[in-house]
Amino acid sequence: MYKKLIILLWWITIHTTCFAQKADLDATQNLEEVVITNPQLKDFSTGQYVLKLNDSLRQKNPIRLSELIQLNTPFFIRENGYGMVASPSFRGTTAQQTAVVWNGININSQFNGQGDFNTLLGGNFNRLSIRPGGGSVVYGTGAIGGSVHLDTELQFNQGLSNEVQLLYGEFNTIDSRYRGQFSTKKWSFRWGTNYNYSDNDFPTSGNLNRNTNGRFKHFNINLDAAHQLNKHNLLKYYLWIFDSQRDLPIRRISENRPAYENLDFRNLIEWENKGKNYSSLLRLAYLSEDFSFQENKNRQRKTSNLAETLHLRHDFSYRWKNFKFNSLINYENAKASGDNLNKDQRIVLATSLIAKYEMNKQLTFQASARKEWSNLKDSPLLYSAGINWKATSFYQLKFNASKNFRIPTFNDLFWLNSGNEELRPETAEQFELGHHFHLGKLNFSATAFYNDINQLIRWIPNPNGNWQPENVDRVKTYGGEFTGNYQLNFGDSKLQLNANYALVKSIHQDTKNQLTYTPIHKANFSSAYAINNWRFTHQFVCVGEQFAQTDNNADRVIETYQLHHLLAHYTFAKKPVMQAGIRVYNVFNNRYQSADFRPMPGRMFNLEFLIQL
Amino acid sequence: MNTNFLKLVFLSLLFMACSGDDDAILAEDPDDPNNGDPTTERPYENGIFVVNEGGSEGSISFIPNNLSEIEQGVFSAVNNGEDLGQFVQSIFFDEENAYIIANGSNLITVVDRFTFELQGSLENGLDVPRYGTIYNGKAYVTNQASFSTSDDDYIAVIDLESLTVENEINAGAVVEFIEEHNGQLIIQNASYGMGNQLSVLNPNTNSIIQSIEVGEGLNSMEIVGQSLYALSSEKLVEVDLTNFSIATEIEFDENLQGSANLQISEGILYLTNANEVFTANLSDLAFDETPLLSYTSDSEFGVFYGFLVADGRIFIADAGDFASNGDVFIFDLSGNVEAEFSTGIGPNGFYLN
Numbered sequence: 001m002y003k004k005l006i007i008l009l010w011w012i013t014i015h016t017t018c019f020a021q022k023a024d025l026d027a028t029q030n031l032e033e034v035v036i037t038n039p040q041l042k043d044f045s046t047g048q049y050v051l052k053l054n055d056s057l058r059q060k061n062p063i064r065l066s067e068l069i070q071l072n073t074p075f076f077i078r079e080n081g082y083g084m085v086a087s088p089s090f091r092g093t094t095a096q097q098t099a100v101v102w103n104g105i106n107i108n109s110q111f112n113g114q115g116d117f118n119t120l121l122g123g124n125f126n127r128l129s130i131r132p133g134g135g136s137v138v139y140g141t142g143a144i145g146g147s148v149h150l151d152t153e154l155q156f157n158q159g160l161s162n163e164v165q166l167l168y169g170e171f172n173t174i175d176s177r178y179r180g181q182f183s184t185k186k187w188s189f190r191w192g193t194n195y196n197y198s199d200n201d202f203p204t205s206g207n208l209n210r211n212t213n214g215r216f217k218h219f220n221i222n223l224d225a226a227h228q229l230n231k232h233n234l235l236k237y238y239l240w241i242f243d244s245q246r247d248l249p250i251r252r253i254s255e256n257r258p259a260y261e262n263l264d265f266r267n268l269i270e271w272e273n274k275g276k277n278y279s280s281l282l283r284l285a286y287l288s289e290d291f292s293f294q295e296n297k298n299r300q301r302k303t304s305n306l307a308e309t310l311h312l313r314h315d316f317s318y319r320w321k322n323f324k325f326n327s328l329i330n331y332e333n334a335k336a337s338g339d340n341l342n343k344d345q346r347i348v349l350a351t352s353l354i355a356k357y358e359m360n361k362q363l364t365f366q367a368s369a370r371k372e373w374s375n376l377k378d379s380p381l382l383y384s385a386g387i388n389w390k391a392t393s394f395y396q397l398k399f400n401a402s403k404n405f406r407i408p409t410f411n412d413l414f415w416l417n418s419g420n421e422e423l424r425p426e427t428a429e430q431f432e433l434g435h436h437f438h439l440g441k442l443n444f445s446a447t448a449f450y451n452d453i454n455q456l457i458r459w460i461p462n463p464n465g466n467w468q469p470e471n472v473d474r475v476k477t478y479g480g481e482f483t484g485n486y487q488l489n490f491g492d493s494k495l496q497l498n499a500n501y502a503l504v505k506s507i508h509q510d511t512k513n514q515l516t517y518t519p520i521h522k523a524n525f526s527s528a529y530a531i532n533n534w535r536f537t538h539q540f541v542c543v544g545e546q547f548a549q550t551d552n553n554a555d556r557v558i559e560t561y562q563l564h565h566l567l568a569h570y571t572f573a574k575k576p577v578m579q580a581g582i583r584v585y586n587v588f589n590n591r592y593q594s595a596d597f598r599p600m601p602g603r604m605f606n607l608e609f610l611i612q613l
Numbered sequence: 614m615n616t617n618f619l620k621l622v623f624l625s626l627l628f629m630a631c632s633g634d635d636d637a638i639l640a641e642d643p644d645d646p647n648n649g650d651p652t653t654e655r656p657y658e659n660g661i662f663v664v665n666e667g668g669s670e671g672s673i674s675f676i677p678n679n680l681s682e683i684e685q686g687v688f689s690a691v692n693n694g695e696d697l698g699q700f701v702q703s704i705f706f707d708e709e710n711a712y713i714i715a716n717g718s719n720l721i722t723v724v725d726r727f728t729f730e731l732q733g734s735l736e737n738g739l740d741v742p743r744y745g746t747i748y749n750g751k752a753y754v755t756n757q758a759s760f761s762t763s764d765d766d767y768i769a770v771i772d773l774e775s776l777t778v779e780n781e782i783n784a785g786a787v788v789e790f791i792e793e794h795n796g797q798l799i800i801q802n803a804s805y806g807m808g809n810q811l812s813v814l815n816p817n818t819n820s821i822i823q824s825i826e827v828g829e830g831l832n833s834m835e836i837v838g839q840s841l842y843a844l845s846s847e848k849l850v851e852v853d854l855t856n857f858s859i860a861t862e863i864e865f866d867e868n869l870q871g872s873a874n875l876q877i878s879e880g881i882l883y884l885t886n887a888n889e890v891f892t893a894n895l896s897d898l899a900f901d902e903t904p905l906l907s908y909t910s911d912s913e914f915g916v917f918y919g920f921l922v923a924d925g926r927i928f929i930a931d932a933g934d935f936a937s938n939g940d941v942f943i944f945d946l947s948g949n950v951e952a953e954f955s956t957g958i959g960p961n962g963f964y965l966n
Contacts, residue, residue: 150641163723206682207696251698252698252701252717252718252719252720252736253716253736254698254718254719254737254739255698255699255717255720256718256719256740256741293761295759300761301759301761301762301764303761304785339761373925403952438764447958460913460914460933460934461913462913462914463871463913463914464805464806464830464914465805465914466805466806516936548668548669549668549936549937549938550934550937550960551937552936553937553938596668596669596670597669597670
């Protein structure tokens with residue numbers, strides 16, 4: 001009944017005359033290294049590679065980015081229970097060492113330095129790109145393991161279109177997505193909303209026979225607009241509001257039931273001025289994050305904290321002969337307040353310079369540097385240098401070396417009675433070497449990487465038992481990533497294959513042990529077969545053993561797990577596109593856990609409906 | 614088309630073949646439940662229990678009196694892999710049973726103290742329980758409740774027959790250790806370096822009848838005869854329990870400031886400072902300037918995370934980084950090492966059986 005009501009509501013909201021949009025049924029599900037619209041990512045990634053996860057791939061996956069990335073890239077996502085806080089671990093790095101960049105602005109949490117990939121919903125951004133490896137020169141703090149880019153591309157002259165997708169699954173799981181766009185020659189608008197809810201009380205085999213106190217509710221609103229003032233000037237505005245309530249699972253009925261809420265508010269205004277040889281991009285962003293935590297829902301007591309960040313950023317790029325230059329100035333003023341934080345602020349002024357030289361069609365060189373000044377500790381000089389060598393039509397060699405950093409978070413700096421304002425940034429010197437092959441419809445890449453991460457911040461207890469952060473650790477991570485995809489056409493049917501594997505050693509330099517919760521092996525494979533109006537997809541992921549203790553005690557591990565998901569979709573109308581599907585999560589009902597004592601769901605069924613108008 | 618589809622199915626099957634066992638759960642220590650002494654029916658009668666707080670799951674280790682070995686995960690081994698809950702804090706005993714407190718799970722697990730077989734558990738009415746003691750057939754357990762205030766700290770009065778909380782007594786201050794003396798219950802109102810007082814709970818009226826300030830940073834207390842010795846970061850205070858007043862007060866020199874872990878055994882008083890143990894005779898409370906012993910630790914807080922002097926031995930637990938197995942060191946009273954073991958995560962205390 002409830003489900004019907006939801007469908008009805010969605011029908012009401014789109015009950016307008018709409019232009020039909022041609023369905024993108026052919027959209028490849030493969031990850032591609034592609035030309036992307038984010039100009040900086042496109043122009044200044046020499047020596048590195050960028051994976052793009054396209055819209056059709058996102059349609060076929062749960063809206064939370066955690067699963068999307070876990071299933072479709074070599075990169076590992078640590079998930080503290082299904083739907084709970086999830087953080088990436090690219091190339092064996094810690095949760096804070098991946099930058100999340102929204103339309104050019106770093107949106108990692110000021111509190112804990114992480115992007116929570118279970119609260120980054122698909123939303124309105126229609127370009128999702130991942131660039132493993134260093135990126136601090138352009139994207140600032142946290143871009144050590146890699147950076148994840150959420151970009152909204154606003155198009156003109158497209159008329160009106162709407163899209164509704166509704167997924168309903170076991171345990172009262174609702175994943176509903178709506179987005180629309182309208183554009184004329186001078187104006188462009190995109191809007192969207194998402195609602196993602198689950199009782200999340202799947203059966204488990206622990207002390208409680210169900211996942212208890214695991215409910216989550218996420219609500220997302222996006223609104224973006226662009227106005228072409230004239231041939232040279234473009235104004236854009238992006239708004240992203242995210243509201244989330246999560247209960248955090250317990251293991252025993254007697255335990256206190258915690259709850260966590262957060263409200264993120266992101267605003268960005270952008271002025272682009274373009275000439276023949278130059279472009280200037282001025283951005284002003286205001287971000288606020290508000291979270292409250294209740295250690296026991298039965299008590300009223302909550303603690304709340306607020307971080308407000310203002311960014312003023314100017315990018316200027318200039319093209320001269322075979323050279324491309326980019327200068328960047330970023331002013332950031334971030335304020336902390338709340339029940340757990342000293343009222344304080346951090347001001348950072350950063351400047352970067354990038355130069356790129358395309359010697360010929362085969363060889364491209366790039367070099368860049370960044371310097372930051374802060375009212376707290378200054379950051380060291382950062383740099384990056386890369387080479388692309390297109391040796392043949394089917395083979396390209398990429399090399400990049402860089403120094404990157406991660407600044408201390410508000411929790412590290414300002415936590416009441418614990419914060420340490422003397423903390424220095426974590427720094428990482430790293431390089432990577434990649435081989436990229438394009439043989440017709442087969443793409444393959446193999447990349448080796450090495451990171452030497454210094455001054456790692458860890459919270460350790462002082463003699464009174466008060467935990468405080470210190471720059472204490474040094475970690476070296478190294479390994480390889482392999483990606484491959486292949487497409488086969490036979491008549492009116494099509495088979496697409498996509499495989500990824502990563503081998504990651506992440507070694508603490510005092511103990512020579514692997515970091516906890518960092519699998520050495522991770523692999524995934526997906527195959528999609530499309531025929532007539534049907535499409536069948538099989539997704540497989542295998543996450544290797546993870547140590548739960550720093551001494552790598554063999555008795556205390558998160559065991560290797562393998563998951564298979566099956567999807568079937570049927571398109572029953574093409575104008576407008578109407579599609580229905582079923583998704584079976586964990587087909588073999590494998591028992592597994594993503595972290596110590598965080599059991600994950602067994603087999604789950606989801607039904608899906610998609611309408612594009 | 615059909616053949617292609619079959620190829621796809623075949624490919625999928627190939628990948629399924631890599632699928633492992635369906636029981637991918639956290640590895641448990643496959644300890645032999647008959648460890649210790651299999652010939653006796655009371656394998657844990659003569660030895661020392663070590664409480665390991667644990668990261669996500671606490672455990673109890675057992676060392677027999679001859680110090681020949683350490684048995685890890687005693688409770689799980691005896692009781693079919695059951696667990697004790699999160700953050701095992703302490704144990705208290707009566708004649709037959711051991712009561713194991715897990716503060717992260719609001720749980721007291723009751724086991725036979727000689728066989729460690731599960732007898733029952735208490736899952737209601739606790740809120741971050743810390744320490745307990747038994748008086749007159751009832752258990753009194755301190756509860757810290759919310760971490761952000763001490764206003765809601767209380768003592769749970771537990772009926773041991775039904776294993777239910779029959780009363781909650783608000784303490785008005787943070788609560789930690791609790792000990793019975795002469796029909797009264799003495800509570801340490803200090804924890805984690807905060808708090809400075811002791812108070813007395815009358816179990817007949819279930820009310821706090823008096824309290825006394827004994828020094829900032831109060832961290833431990835010991836009762837000997839009619840005296841209570843309270844150790845705080847800057848001094849040692851002797852409280853006369855007949856009238857609950859301060860009898861002696863020893864201010865520390867610089868070298869003893871910040872001392873912790875007060876223990877008294879056979880007329881000698883022991884305390885720890887950084888990685889050293891200092892002693893004094895109870896008769897004159899004059900501390901030796903040279904430490905009785907020291908050991909190497911790289912953990913500021915994990916050093917002496919557990920400390921007990923009893924039965925002619927000094928038991929030391931080091932918690933290391935709290936994310937890997939800690940260590941136990943056993944010394945004789947002259948400061949010579951008798952044994953050394955690796956134990957579980959965060960070993961915090963020893964209990965002789």
